[in-house]
Amino acid sequence: xxxxxMDIVQEKPWLxxxxxxxxxxxxxxxxxxxxxxVERRDEADLVVQVEPIDEWExxxxxxxxxxxxxxETYAATADTGFTSRHGGNSVxxxxxxxxxxxxxxxxxxxxxxxxxxxGHYHAVxxxxxxxxxxxxxxxxxxxxxxxxxxxxxxxRGVGEFYKASWEELGPEIVNNIGCQDCHDPKTMNLRxxxxxxxxxxxxxxxxxxxxxxxxxxxxVCAQCHVEYYFKGKEEKYLTFPWDNGYSAxxxxxxxxxxxxxxxxxxxxxxxxxKAQHPDYEIYMTGVHASRGVSCADxxxxxxxxxxxxxxxxxxxxxxxxxxxxxxxxxxxxxxxLRKDVYQRQDNIEELRERAEDALAxxxxxxxxxxxxxxxxQEMEPxxxxxxxxxxxxxxxxxxxxxxxxxxxxxxxxxxxxIEKAERARTKIVRVLARHGYTDEIPLPDISTKAKAQEYLxxxxxxxxxxxxxxxxTVVPKWDKQAEVRQAKY
Amino acid sequence: xxxxxMDIVQEKPWLxxxxxxxxxxxxxxxxxxxxxxVERRDEADLVVQVEPIDEWExxxxxxxxxxxxxxETYAATADTGFTSRHGGNSVxxxxxxxxxxxxxxxxxxxxxxxxxxxGHYHAVxxxxxxxxxxxxxxxxxxxxxxxxxxxxxxxRGVGEFYKASWEELGPEIVNNIGCQDCHDPKTMNLRxxxxxxxxxxxxxxxxxxxxxxxxxxxxVCAQCHVEYYFKGKEEKYLTFPWDNGYSAxxxxxxxxxxxxxxxxxxxxxxxxxKAQHPDYEIYMTGVHASRGVSCADxxxxxxxxxxxxxxxxxxxxxxxxxxxxxxxxxxxxxxxLRKDVYQRQDNIEELRERAEDALAxxxxxxxxxxxxxxxxQEMEPxxxxxxxxxxxxxxxxxxxxxxxxxxxxxxxxxxxxIEKAERARTKIVRVLARHGYTDEIPLPDISTKAKAQEYLxxxxxxxxxxxxxxxxTVVPKWDKQAEVRQAKY
Numbered sequence: 014x015x016x017x018x019m020d021i022v023q024e025k026p027w028l029x030x031x032x033x034x035x036x037x038x039x040x041x042x043x044x045x046x047x048x049x050x051v052e053r054r055d056e057a058d059l060v061v062q063v064e065p066i067d068e069w070e071x072x073x074x075x076x077x078x079x080x081x082x083x084x085e086t087y088a089a090t091a092d093t094g095f096t097s098r099h100g101g102n103s104v105x106x107x108x109x110x111x112x113x114x115x116x117x118x119x120x121x122x123x124x125x126x127x128x129x130x131x132g133h134y135h136a137v138x139x140x141x142x143x144x145x146x147x148x149x150x151x152x153x154x155x156x157x158x159x160x161x162x163x164x165x166x167x168x169r170g171v172g173e174f175y176k177a178s179w180e181e182l183g184p185e186i187v188n189n190i191g192c193q194d195c196h197d198p199k200t201m202n203l204r205x206x207x208x209x210x211x212x213x214x215x216x217x218x219x220x221x222x223x224x225x226x227x228x229x230x231x232x233v234c235a236q237c238h239v240e241y242y243f244k245g246k247e248e249k250y251l252t253f254p255w256d257n258g259y260s261a262x263x264x265x266x267x268x269x270x271x272x273x274x275x276x277x278x279x280x281x282x283x284x285x286x287k288a289q290h291p292d293y294e295i296y297m298t299g300v301h302a303s304r305g306v307s308c309a310d311x312x313x314x315x316x317x318x319x320x321x322x323x324x325x326x327x328x329x330x331x332x333x334x335x336x337x338x339x340x341x342x343x344x345x346x347x348x349x350l351r352k353d354v355y356q357r358q359d360n361i362e363e364l365r366e367r368a369e370d371a372l373a374x375x376x377x378x379x380x381x382x383x384x385x386x387x388x389x390q391e392m393e394p395x396x397x398x399x400x401x402x403x404x405x406x407x408x409x410x411x412x413x414x415x416x417x418x419x420x421x422x423x424x425x426x427x428x429x430x431i432e433k434a435e436r437a438r439t440k441i442v443r444v445l446a447r448h449g450y451t452d453e454i455p456l457p458d459i460s461t462k463a464k465a466q467e468y469l470x471x472x473x474x475x476x477x478x479x480x481x482x483x484x485x486t487v488v489p490k491w492d493k494q495a496e497v498r499q500a501k502y
Numbered sequence: 503x504x505x506x507x508m509d510i511v512q513e514k515p516w517l518x519x520x521x522x523x524x525x526x527x528x529x530x531x532x533x534x535x536x537x538x539x540v541e542r543r544d545e546a547d548l549v550v551q552v553e554p555i556d557e558w559e560x561x562x563x564x565x566x567x568x569x570x571x572x573x574e575t576y577a578a579t580a581d582t583g584f585t586s587r588h589g590g591n592s593v594x595x596x597x598x599x600x601x602x603x604x605x606x607x608x609x610x611x612x613x614x615x616x617x618x619x620x621g622h623y624h625a626v627x628x629x630x631x632x633x634x635x636x637x638x639x640x641x642x643x644x645x646x647x648x649x650x651x652x653x654x655x656x657x658r659g660v661g662e663f664y665k666a667s668w669e670e671l672g673p674e675i676v677n678n679i680g681c682q683d684c685h686d687p688k689t690m691n692l693r694x695x696x697x698x699x700x701x702x703x704x705x706x707x708x709x710x711x712x713x714x715x716x717x718x719x720x721x722v723c724a725q726c727h728v729e730y731y732f733k734g735k736e737e738k739y740l741t742f743p744w745d746n747g748y749s750a751x752x753x754x755x756x757x758x759x760x761x762x763x764x765x766x767x768x769x770x771x772x773x774x775x776k777a778q779h780p781d782y783e784i785y786m787t788g789v790h791a792s793r794g795v796s797c798a799d800x801x802x803x804x805x806x807x808x809x810x811x812x813x814x815x816x817x818x819x820x821x822x823x824x825x826x827x828x829x830x831x832x833x834x835x836x837x838x839l840r841k842d843v844y845q846r847q848d849n850i851e852e853l854r855e856r857a858e859d860a861l862a863x864x865x866x867x868x869x870x871x872x873x874x875x876x877x878x879q880e881m882e883p884x885x886x887x888x889x890x891x892x893x894x895x896x897x898x899x900x901x902x903x904x905x906x907x908x909x910x911x912x913x914x915x916x917x918x919x920i921e922k923a924e925r926a927r928t929k930i931v932r933v934l935a936r937h938g939y940t941d942e943i944p945l946p947d948i949s950t951k952a953k954a955q956e957y958l959x960x961x962x963x964x965x966x967x968x969x970x971x972x973x974x975t976v977v978p979k980w981d982k983q984a985e986v987r988q989a990k991y
Contacts, residue, residue, distance in 0.1 A: 088716075089784075153974075161526045182620040249903070300842065303842065304834070304839075345793070349792070353789065353792065357910050358912045360911065361910070363914055363917075363918075364913070364914060364917040367917060367918065367921050371921065392800075419911060420909075420910045420913075421845075421846050421849045421850070421909045422849065423912060424849070424853070424909075424910060424914060424917060425849040425850075425852055425853060425913060426911030427917060428853040428856060428913060428916060428917045428920055429852075429856065431920050431921050431924070432856050432860065432918055432920050432924060433922060435920070435924030435925060435927075435928065436924060438928050439924065439927050439928040439931055441941060442928055442931045442932050442935070443931050443935070444933075446931070446932070446934075446935030448942040451932060451935040451936045453932075495868075
């Protein structure tokens, strides 16, 4: 047979060439077929929008018609059933778990109510329900809660938005954190919709337009997951205190220079800086940021479904998605990686609790000193120490991830907090001694949230009744107005 | 031409087969040659010992005749010219850099003299020269300094070795830490020559013979780079306090249970536990240990010379060998990796200095309280806090690498140290108040090593003169005796 083919080819050379080229073409086509089978496309490239999305469209379900996979995973943030390090999968009541917090925030609404953050899907419901909000508060509080915010800012102007009351904008802000907050509706490119981040970059001499796509995968989160304050008594202009840098010390210097006070502590009279949730800032000091890993790399890992590659929008702890989050880089087992994270968090929590214990005692003891006749001059250095200790503690404590975003930086910051809080306590003992008191300072029983709130004389029943009335009378009106407005689209 | 070969093959098929098989053979031989060129052999397999090494041969240069590459790199530990994080490449005088240390060790010889450790090559010289050693000390101090130790232990028995005086064994202990300490002279296998490690394992219910080769690459280091104490007033039996585990808390429990005291503090009268250098223990809590990386992987990276692969015995900071140490696993640039290490160390150092500052003040203030008539009963809780604070500080501080072996654990431990030291200071203020003293406690100027030593009333001139005389009269005799003994080999 072999001989016969050779014979034929020798006789008709054009036949050999035909066979050869024919084979080349067939193999090429097989290659094309194979590539089309294994290809995973970015859904954004793939989809022809069912109907174009309006520039400031706030309704996530409307976006979801065009991007069903992203929307479905986003909607899954409704589920907060992730088993935490402490076991259990219900939403943690922080004040119940750490009653010292009630004391640390005496004089501020955080001492009334402070639950673990739930998914983006619950943002509006949760800010309405918490005992921390009242109709008289500034509209600035809405800034990070809803896709309606860019729309209303566009309509009213940014400054006017912040100046309004929380109540005034209640009917406007009804759609939960979602698509509009981070995406351009035409191109699906990431975009920044909140002015505070752009302004903070400008003051640092940077242009956010120059951020790379990978940087944007963190910066869209940094619109909200940051430290901020409301600048100006009237203006309540949302501002990030980043002018000196991202560390607790950098921001403390900023706040001290403008003598910023979030609240005066009800027991110790300390002018307190309340940290919000400086997630981005702590992350920036850690190894993941230094290696170029973005928020989305861990919290929004890529998934693949029916050959379509897309980003998982069920934003939550990466410990729920270790195989697609951590194991992209880390080759250890899921069990080992989870253990590693918990080990760091346990260590940070130990330091956090030391700082919390020292601070709670410092506040109570400072009140005791005031009661025994301590003067403002005597207490001034004590209050400076407490202010700086509590800010450092809160910088770590208020952030998500129990320090995991940058464990050594978190530990360093807490170590300084412990020192300052304990030094405040030493000074109080000396002040008291000068007023003739040399015994141990009696400490109240604050072993549960209820006991701690009772010690502060908080009328929790009243707060709960007020909130109940608000939910039953005001909120339904807001929803009705919103429904009417949205029907116009 | 093509046609002609085809014609020939068609006519003489055996010629085609010969060509084919010939090609196969030639390609095979080329493969062999290539493999032989790129092969890197383990020197231990390669060398035929010039002459067999005796079972307890202490002289590193004798081993070096058989293993020149290992010996040359070992001998390079003579060079301590590695530029540290602080810049400069001279040996750091810790007391000069951190004068608080003089105060922390008041009543103990570490307050006289404490320099950065130099390479293994200097072990005997350095222990002779330091102001910390005196002829009356136990021979146990020699245990980690020399390859002569296994030989003398074999001759005298382990218990008798420890019971001897430092002076008595002076003439025996002359060869620096080296080959014999970790290697079997016949097989070059790693072996444990120091009984304390084997005994500690036994008390933990483990058999060191079952350790893997990779574990042995850390355990040979753990013969000395660990926490230990001298058990028994007479016996001075070298013992590792590992029965409860490796953390500062685990070992503190051990020491508290046996009421171990290394020295009573000259100022505060605190019964102090002096940490040695728990390098292995801290490392065991860190991520490198958890990933199965051994001491040798970083500190003794593989090298290749003339096709021979061998282990670099110039043991020092891996920052001097980043390309062969860190970059085997980490893909970042040398500059980035160095920056990462320094960042962690800077953070730990900040906490370390906070702890040091608090402790130095606590000792001085405790003395002030004693001087004002404080009672033992009043001071007891103060001293317990200082004991536990200083142990935690020293656990991190006395270890190499400024916490890098396990940064979060180091930070956690230092955070607790800061809390306890500051709480001791608070108690002192109250004790003083009860004795009628309510002013600030005056602090001496301890801003330099000399000033701190003067504050303690240390007659450094006398110590230096004594050491000079020892070096000029005793040491030459030891060396002479050793020379005579070694000539007998």
